[in-house]
Amino acid sequence: MVAENYLMAAFDGGSVELGTSGQTRALEQFLRGVERRALRMAEFATDSREEALDLVQDAMFGFVRHYGRHAGTEWPPLFWRVLDSRLNDWHRRQRVRGRWWFRSSTVDEDGDDPITAAPDPREPGPLARLADGEASAALEAALRRLPLRQRQAFLLRMWEGLDVADTAKAMRCSEGSVKTHLWRALANLRGELEEHR
Amino acid sequence: MNEPRNDEAWIARAAALLDESAENLDAATLSRLNQARHAAIAQPQSALRPWAFGAGLAGVAVAVLGVAVGLHRFDAPVPASVPLQAGDIDVVTSDDDTLDLYENLDFYAWLETQPGDSNG
Numbered sequence: 001m002v003a004e005n006y007l008m009a010a011f012d013g014g015s016v017e018l019g020t021s022g023q024t025r026a027l028e029q030f031l032r033g034v035e036r037r038a039l040r041m042a043e044f045a046t047d048s049r050e051e052a053l054d055l056v057q058d059a060m061f062g063f064v065r066h067y068g069r070h071a072g073t074e075w076p077p078l079f080w081r082v083l084d085s086r087l088n089d090w091h092r093r094q095r096v097r098g099r100w101w102f103r104s105s106t107v108d109e110d111g112d113d114p115i116t117a118a119p120d121p122r123e124p125g126p127l128a129r130l131a132d133g134e135a136s137a138a139l140e141a142a143l144r145r146l147p148l149r150q151r152q153a154f155l156l157r158m159w160e161g162l163d164v165a166d167t168a169k170a171m172r173c174s175e176g177s178v179k180t181h182l183w184r185a186l187a188n189l190r191g192e193l194e195e196h197r
Numbered sequence: 198m199n200e201p202r203n204d205e206a207w208i209a210r211a212a213a214l215l216d217e218s219a220e221n222l223d224a225a226t227l228s229r230l231n232q233a234r235h236a237a238i239a240q241p242q243s244a245l246r247p248w249a250f251g252a253g254l255a256g257v258a259v260a261v262l263g264v265a266v267g268l269h270r271f272d273a274p275v276p277a278s279v280p281l282q283a284g285d286i287d288v289v290t291s292d293d294d295t296l297d298l299y300e301n302l303d304f305y306a307w308l309e310t311q312p313g314d315s316n317g
Contacts, residue, residue: 024238031234036219039230053229060237136214159212186204193207 027068030075031060034160038083041155044143045087055090059083080156080170091148142192146185149173153181154189 035056042052059082067078143151149171156167157178167182168175222230 027238028234031237035230035234036222037215039222039226040215040219049226053226053233056230057233057237060233061240064237064240135210136218139211139214140218155215158208159215186208189211190204190207 023068026072027064030072030079031063034076034079035060037155037160038079041152042083042087044140044151044155045148046090047144051090055086056083059086062086076160077162077166077169080160080162081172084152084156084170084172087148087152138193139189142189145192146188149181150185150188153178154185157182 038056038059039049039052042055043049046052046055059079062085063075063079063082066082067075070078143154146154152171153167156162156170157164162170164175164178167178171178171181173181
């Protein structure tokens with residue numbers, strides 16, 4: 001949603017030359033445009049601002065190193081891909097160290113029932129009756145409880161505004177998988193948030 | 198698979214709440230992000246593609262080695278400069294009989310191994 005501004009301002013979609021001031025400005029603008037959302041995304045995944053800052057910094061370095069020369073129009077999915085990869089690695093490491101606690105005990109990745117999760121079309125939906133502070137806390141808590149892939153699909157698609165193809169590129173999966181993860185994320189989030197009515 | 202219906206309103210609110218949370222980060226966090234961004238962008242000038250630098254260096258080393266080996270081979274001393282031995286001069290200046298002697302060295306070597314024959 002927000003990520004398009006830097007593209008319009010700094011380059012026209014062609015390849016960029018590293019080392020030029022225009023390219024540096026374009027990278028600067030791009031990273032400035034995504035870093036806060038990247039941090040929040042990493043924070044949802046790690047529950048730690050320090051860890052999130054480290055992961056975002058690592059993602060910035062990896063992105064510039066590997067994709068800095070790519071056309072600017074390719075940057076958004078590539079940056080999120082690098083961050084997604086870092087988040088996956090982080091989760092893997094946590095599992096190996098035995099410090100990983102399974103967040104989705106209340107949300108089964110594959111076990112949701114589409115019928116019970118189906119929305120009532122007359123309902124205004126969750127969050128509608130909550131004040132901003134309360135709604136924000138409820139939303140963040142629900143996001144933290146989502147499995148990683150569902151959360152990434154929701155945040156990239158619904159918050160970052162990537163289309164299905166770019167979300168699939170960022171998550172290194174098929175477009176069908178993105179739709180599945182997203183559908184489950186929406187169903188789970190609705191279920192979680194409706195408890196806060 | 199279709200997305201659940203009637204989600205637009207709460208998703209829009211969720212996105213707005215998330216935007217707000219991202220906008221309201223504290224100064225210390227923003228400073229850390231700023232430092233991380235600048236460090237990442239400064240990276241291309243100093244450390245971009247270290248493998249390319251290494252490969253270039255290796256290529257130059259191989260090229261220098263190849264040139265050095267080639268020059269060594271082509272600059273090797275010409276054998277003609279070796280001084281002639283006295284025996285060589287004899288061969289060159291000898292008459293046909295002497296040349297025959299050299300051509301039949303094997304025969305004469307065999308002859309010497311034969312039992313002595315004073316009449317030989």
